[in-house]
Amino acid sequence: MPVGAPQEDQVNLMELVQVLRAGWKPIAAAAVALAVISAAYVSFVAVPIYTASAVVMLDTRKPQAVDFAGMVNGLTGDSAELNTEVEVIRSRGLAQKVVEKLDLVSDPEFNTSLREPGLIGKMLGALRDAQPPSAERQLESTVSNLLTAVTVKNQPSSYVFAISVTSEDPQKAKLLADTLADTYIVNQIEMKFDATEQATEWLANRVSTLKLELEAAEEKVKAFNTQTSLVSAETLTLLEAQLKDLRERLGATERERDAAVDRLAQLEAQTDPVERLKLANDAQMSDLARRLDRGEAGVTAEDLAARYDQVVARARLDVARLKDQAAALERSRQALSAQISSQGDDQIKLQQLTREAEASRALYEYFLSRLKESSAQQGIQQADSRVLSAAVRPQFPTAPRKKLVVVMATLLGALIGVGAVLGRHMMRSGFRSARELEDEIGGVVMGQIPLVEGADRGAILAYLRDKPASAAMEAIRNLRTSVLLSNVDKPPQVILSTSSLPGEGKTTNSLGLAMNLVGIGKSVLLIEGDIRRNTLGQYFPQFEKRPGLVSLLSGRATLETVVAHDDSIGLSLIMGERSAVNAADLFMSDAWKSLVEELRTRFNYIIIDTPPVLVVPDARIIASSADAVLFTVKWDDTSRGQLQEAVSMFETVNQPITGFVLAQIDPERMKAYGYGGKYGRYGAYASYGSKYYVE
Missing domain, CATH: 1.10.287 (Helix Hairpins)
Structure with a gap:
């Protein structure tokens, strides 16, 4: 597959499960954090709210005191009228009567202008230079706040309404529910009385008018009889x-x-x-x-x-x-x-x-x-509703529901954590398995190297030296085998190690590969190709001041004086050294080519640790003198874009990359992602190798 070839879009559920399993810590942390915050809020900050409910029944069967239809008909109880009555109970007019009756304008719970403003409120008030609200505005605000605390529900398939009112005071909640129910019933009677009174007044005026019209009509009949000689x-x-x-x-x-x-x-x-x-x-x-x-x-x-x-x-x-x-x-x-x-x-x-x-x-x-x-x-009007049961003083608050709030906050925190983990996963551009890397670049992954723990580079060297049977060294042995067998007819002698950017583990891989080759009785030379940084000097501080590659190529030193030998690991090294000479020009010189040819005669294997490809062109130049090019990719870090650009640079100079190395694999995270066992998947069945590794 060519580099950067688009992958077929599909959703891998198992991969998502593995991603969530790997990210259980941030998910759990988010859930616990929100659970603690919500528990603290409902326990120490939130004000308990009490709810009291009065039950009102719409009475559609009313006995008539006299045998005639009333001027104001009662309710029939159909669904439209039931819904209308719900809205009547929640109307501002009825709420205003309750506010005025109970003087809720003087209650800070419903008249928010009476509350002591907080810090932010004081700051906003100072900025706005706000004047206290008028009495009319306070009344409107109080009515709105009361309506916010009122809930009216019609019980299904019945003429029963539940009028619920919430308040910070349980006794006040009961009083408000009862007062609202009583006001609703009194309002019905008042409306009927007013309607009857208006009808009576209108009828009285109409009767007077009709009486005059009747008298005028009878007078016309009488006058006509008088004026004409009518026969029978x-x-x-x-x-x-x-x-x-x-x-x-x-x-x-x-x-x-x-x-x-x-x-x-x-x-x-x-x-x-x-x-x-x-x-x-x-x-x-x-x-x-x-x-x-x-x-x-x-x-x-x-x-x-x-x-x-x-x-x-x-x-x-x-x-x-x-x-x-x-x-x-x-x-x-x-x-x-x-x-x-x-x-x-x-x-x-x-x-x-x-x-x-x-x-x-x-x-x-x-x-x-x-x-x-x-x-x-006028004296026998009855309300269409009656109180079925008065409100009872609540014993326990209805809000906040502590357990529910904590549970919901925990779930919300978990969802936030899941979103963050999935978002991070969707935004990632690194590689977590050899299969991903091979699918992306179309090349061969020759090695998968776990992360070698160490406080510094010296500690890493000691780990590689003292634990030859460790998982890391076993993975490097697999890399060694893959490199040597990459060309059976002509095994590579000069091996170049590079990466896209610094810090991706190429130097550690070069050092581990060199030590493995020494372990099979071969003479190995490790060359510091990155003369600008002199990274090998951090592994071998005893050779840091020794003349290096630049001195050798410039003729200021001989090969015998430049090559250093570490007896503890049996490895020969040519250190790098800082110089004003341009490194690219140095590696394109005939001296470099001659040096490589001479080194081929003296050592079985020569490993050149080069600078990152995306930083300087040195690696591409040195690659022309190498038999094999190993490209190190940092696990779950090196982006696809960086890798594609680096590989494209090698393609522009017609220099193929022999193989790739997936380095600095985090075993625990790799296991969490489902790619391997205790030590990660460093080979097809490496998860079974824990019995063979000695850490």
């Missing part, structure tokens, strides 16, 4: 019957008149004697005609014509008479129709006035009845 309804019916009979007579007369007019016209138009005789239909004229036909003496045609003229004259008289009769009947009909129409209009007007008077009377009587009912109800 029965008489009007008879007149209508007369009008019908008159219309029938008029019709018959008009038909008779028309027939008479037609007969007169026929009589006047006829000239034939025979036809005249038939039309006349007169007995006398018929007798004269028979006598004339018999030829009786004294009867002439003139007599017959004279008689016909009489018949026509009589017909004219009949027509005139019938016309007069029809005209008279028509006049009578018109007069009677006009009389009936006038009487009908007056009757309708009278009926309308009468109905209006009756409606006014009914409305007046209804409101008068409601006025009497309302007046009767």
Whole structure:
């Protein structure tokens, strides 16, 4: 895998568990700290709070003193009304009545302006130059504080309310709960009384108005009866019957008149004697005609014509008479129709006035009845609720709940500790196992070296020398084996040891590897490649003033005078020494290359401890003369970014890194993280090696 290749995002639960297990100390410390703080707070700082509760029941079944619906209806008890009553109990108006009744404005518990301000309050008051709040503002604040202490709950599936009030004084809590319940019930009665009184007053005004309207309506009926000659309804019916009979007579007369007019016209138009005789239909004229036909003496045609003229004259008289009769009947009909129409209009007007008077009377009587009912109800109003049980003086405080507070604080502290541990874990960029390191860089981890404890570098050297069977030396032996077998055909002779930054353990690793190689009977030379710091001088202070590498390369000293030998460990050394000469130029010189070639002939193995890669370029230059490059990574410290940058620097000069060393492993922490047993995982099964290590 190439350096810096992105890892697939996934959540490893076992890894998180191991991280939390490794960080149990800060988690426990945070939990204990918050537990102690909370216990101290609830024991010595927090003010105990007492809660008293009065129980009120909404009574929806009320006996009626009189058998009529009240002007102000009672509650039905549906969910909306129950919720409304809860809000009424918690209303500012009701709370203000309690404040005024108990004079809570004078109580520092509810009127915070009466309390002695703390240090911060005094400082803020001095900065603001605040004036004391007005009486109105103190009242509003006291009401708000009381409402904060009030809790109203409706018991499920019931008409019962629990009115709870908290206070620093148990007796005060009981008094407040009872007073609030009583005030709520009295408020219901007062509201009903006020509503009834307002309704009574409105009804009284309405009744007076309706009475005047009724009197005015009746006066209109009376005045109309006086001003008009009205007949009764029965008489009007008879007149209508007369009008019908008159219309029938008029019709018959008009038909008779028309027939008479037609007969007169026929009589006047006829000239034939025979036809005249038939039309006349007169007995006398018929007798004269028979006598004339018999030829009786004294009867002439003139007599017959004279008689016909009489018949026509009589017909004219009949027509005139019938016309007069029809005209008279028509006049009578018109007069009677006009009389009936006038009487009908007056009757309708009278009926309308009468109905209006009756409606006014009914409305007046209804409101008068409601006025009497309302007046009767003013003295019998009842509240919709009643106190089911008065509050009891609490014996024990309800807050703070010490055990719960301590437990919750402990849990909170543990959560804070867990958050801190996980946050630190998520933010970490170091490596805790060889697998992590190999996955990151795509290289081979040749060694995993535990942290060697020591007060100073001399103590570390003594540890490595005196405890060859220790876990650290066993891990270095594994490193030695891996290095020597890295190239079977041509085992590396010149080995370079470097790291990203100082303090990552490369010098200790170089020294331990050199001592291990000496242990198998090889001649080994350890060269201080970091001439700027002269770290080996802290391990071997007896050689610190000895001529070093710079003197050798500059020709001021010979190899025999520069090489130091420590008989206690059988190791040869070339110390570093400070110089104004540029180290990079020094290691790029032919003298350096010649020196390396000469040393190859004198020693079996040459180990060069170089400066950090990210600080100076010396290591990359020296690497060109080495057979193997060991790169030390400090366990759980060297960041991925630092490692990637350092490895990239080697890649730019085409110098491969032979292997990596995970150094300064903390055994206990590594075990906590789940990477190994007692001594950490320094090999595939190194956790089983505790029986083989001698510390």
